[in-house]
Amino acid sequence: MLDICLLNGITEFQEENRIRVFQESASFINGVLVNLDENLLLREPPTGLMILASILEQKGYSVDIIDGSILQNPRDYILENAHKYRLIGITGLTNTFNDILQTANLIKKQYPEIFMVMGGPHASFEYEKILSQNPEIDMVFIGESENSFPWVVDKLLHAPILDFVEAGNSEEIKETLNSPGKIHKLFTTIDSKDILPKGISYNTNNNAQSPDELKRVIYTGFPEAINLSELPLPARHLISRIYSVADVIINRGCPNKCSFCSRTHLFPLMRIRPVKQVLKEVEYISSCANYKFVNFYDNININHRYLNEFLDGLISQKFSLPWGAELRADVITKDEALKLKKANCKIVATGVESASEEVLKINFKFQDPSRVAEGIKIFKEVGIAVQAYFVIGLPGDNWDRFRTTLKFVESLNLEGGIDRVEFFTATPYPGSDLAMNGEKYGIKILNDNYSEYDCRTIIMETQTLISSDIENMIKEAHSLKKKLNL
Numbered sequence: 001m002l003d004i005c006l007l008n009g010i011t012e013f014q015e016e017n018r019i020r021v022f023q024e025s026a027s028f029i030n031g032v033l034v035n036l037d038e039n040l041l042l043r044e045p046p047t048g049l050m051i052l053a054s055i056l057e058q059k060g061y062s063v064d065i066i067d068g069s070i071l072q073n074p075r076d077y078i079l080e081n082a083h084k085y086r087l088i089g090i091t092g093l094t095n096t097f098n099d100i101l102q103t104a105n106l107i108k109k110q111y112p113e114i115f116m117v118m119g120g121p122h123a124s125f126e127y128e129k130i131l132s133q134n135p136e137i138d139m140v141f142i143g144e145s146e147n148s149f150p151w152v153v154d155k156l157l158h159a160p161i162l163d164f165v166e167a168g169n170s171e172e173i174k175e176t177l178n179s180p181g182k183i184h185k186l187f188t189t190i191d192s193k194d195i196l197p198k199g200i201s202y203n204t205n206n207n208a209q210s211p212d213e214l215k216r217v218i219y220t221g222f223p224e225a226i227n228l229s230e231l232p233l234p235a236r237h238l239i240s241r242i243y244s245v246a247d248v249i250i251n252r253g254c255p256n257k258c259s260f261c262s263r264t265h266l267f268p269l270m271r272i273r274p275v276k277q278v279l280k281e282v283e284y285i286s287s288c289a290n291y292k293f294v295n296f297y298d299n300i301n302i303n304h305r306y307l308n309e310f311l312d313g314l315i316s317q318k319f320s321l322p323w324g325a326e327l328r329a330d331v332i333t334k335d336e337a338l339k340l341k342k343a344n345c346k347i348v349a350t351g352v353e354s355a356s357e358e359v360l361k362i363n364f365k366f367q368d369p370s371r372v373a374e375g376i377k378i379f380k381e382v383g384i385a386v387q388a389y390f391v392i393g394l395p396g397d398n399w400d401r402f403r404t405t406l407k408f409v410e411s412l413n414l415e416g417g418i419d420r421v422e423f424f425t426a427t428p429y430p431g432s433d434l435a436m437n438g439e440k441y442g443i444k445i446l447n448d449n450y451s452e453y454d455c456r457t458i459i460m461e462t463q464t465l466i467s468s469d470i471e472n473m474i475k476e477a478h479s480l481k482k483k484l485n486l
């Protein structure tokens with residue numbers, strides 16, 4: 001038996017076509033991915049889970065990470081293996097959430113003694129609903145969980161399983177398992193809410209029969225921001241061999257406040273990791289034979305000094321893997337772009353969202369589109385590929401402004417087959433200002449099926465755009481993409 005399993009639901013391969021492409025290029029043994037065509041750089045590992053795993057391992061707990069996206073039959077695999085763990089923690093996004101809940105339900109039915117928790121960008125904003133409607137979920141973690149989750153693990157499991165075995169007390173392990181009602185006994189006997197860490201929620205009445213009874217959800221409050229310089233490196237060794245892409249998180253939080261984004265509410269305080277620590281992570285990644293590409297998220301040029309220090313570090317480290325990064329194109333200088341090139345950066349991704357200043361202003365994205373165009377031009381001059389993201393159907397958008405955006409895309413002179421443009425459909429993700437203050441933007445939400453919150457389906461209308469407008473805009477945007485081969 002092991003202590004903890006951290007589970008990532010099925011993610012972007014939900015789409016049938018992508019599942020097929022992925023599975024045809026992969027080799028599986030017993031349903032587990034063992035090899036992937038090197039050219040298919042599709043999968044990105046779940047970084048948040050790897051950081052939590054690293055902290056738990058430092059405390060002596062045995063941890064496994066299971067990524068549903070790289071399994072042939074994720075549910076069968078998870079159900080066959082769930083009994084090995086004392087606690088299962090699940091992560092997921094909004095569009096994969098229904099699927100994750102079904103999996104959690106199946107696990108709990110088969111193994112009621114397993115303690116089941118959830119966290120991540122969807123659960124953080126929907127904890128009340130999740131806990132009151134899904135008795136199989138014992139606890140939900142809100143926001144950054146590097147403090148709260150290990151605290152709860154210590155309380156529930158008391159010690160790593162190896163300690164029990166070494167002390168000759170294997171029988172006591174059973175006692176530490178979640179016998180029904182254990183959580184309620186544990187937390188309801190604690191008098192003062194204050195001694196619980198912030199960032200957890202649980203239902204004190206999970207065994208209730210009537211819906212009215214299912215409402216006693218305790219929430220300890222939003223957690224304090226984590227000091228990123230104190231975090232250990234993600235536990236890549238747990239899953240590294242099966243990924244060819246490594247993601248490195250540079251910062252949490254964002255100085256912008258875009259209406260459609262939940263990041264600023266998930267990580268309200270903007271922080272950047274020390275360059276030294278990021279470079280240490282890069283060094284480790286370089287030493288692993290499996291990685292062929294690295295992505296740096298969310299934004300490597302929050303300030304000029306940081307960007308320059310970071311790039312100087314990569315150059316002096318002779319970092320040789322090709323890499324990509326998300327960044328702001330509007331503030332890039334030619335010297336910085338040249339340095340990016342020298343540091344082996346192959347592609348940059350940037351959120352343009354709209355070429356209309358009015359639309360940007362209404363949606364709190366503070367960026368001058370003409371400066372974005374200049375920045376993109378600089379990247380093309382130095383030979384770095386560009387991926388530009390746009391959002392269709394935002395509040396304030398209309399046909400004139402949309403056409404301005406299409407003209408803007410054409411004016412960028414991007415290279416077909418090398419650069420890319422993505423048009424996402426505006427989606428009111430839980431935690432975004434659009435979802436929390438919809439009336440402020442005058443939106444009408446048409447669809448509350450979270451499985452369709454995939455940035456492709458039309459989820460909302462605005463005061464200026466009805467569903468058929470947005471549908472036609474998506475069609476026009478895609479035909480432009482096709483025409484320009486982007």
Ligand code: B12
Pocket residue numbers: 010011012044045046047048049051052088089090091092093094095096117118119120121122141143144145146149247249252260261262263297298424429430453454455
């Ligand atoms: C890298 C990334 C991707 C990558 C890879 C995802 C992956 N495999 O991890 C790719 C490019 C594939 C991707 C795709 C998409 N993404 Co994305 N992505 C990110 C990004 C930039 C970083 C994720 C990350 O590692 N964060 C850092 C870690 C430390 O944070 P974390 O994962 O949230 O984990 C912490 C806590 O949440 C918590 N926690 C998380 N899980 C759990 C579980 C347990 C048990 C516990 C206790 C705690 C816990 O503890 C962690 C440590 O504090 C985030 C933005 C961001 N900065 O988070 C968006 C983000 C997650 N993506 C988002 C979206 C919308 C998408 C897409 C739909 C975009 C699109 N248009 O296609 C697709 C969906 C694909 C899918 N269904 O998976 C949204 C999610 C919104 C939502 N509610 O669903 C985010 C938040 C960005 C945003 N715009 O708001 N994404």
Ligand code: SF4
Pocket residue numbers: 254255256257258261262263264298351365
């Ligand atoms: S979408 Fe806006 S708020 Fe969200 S991370 Fe990007 S710039 Fe920041």
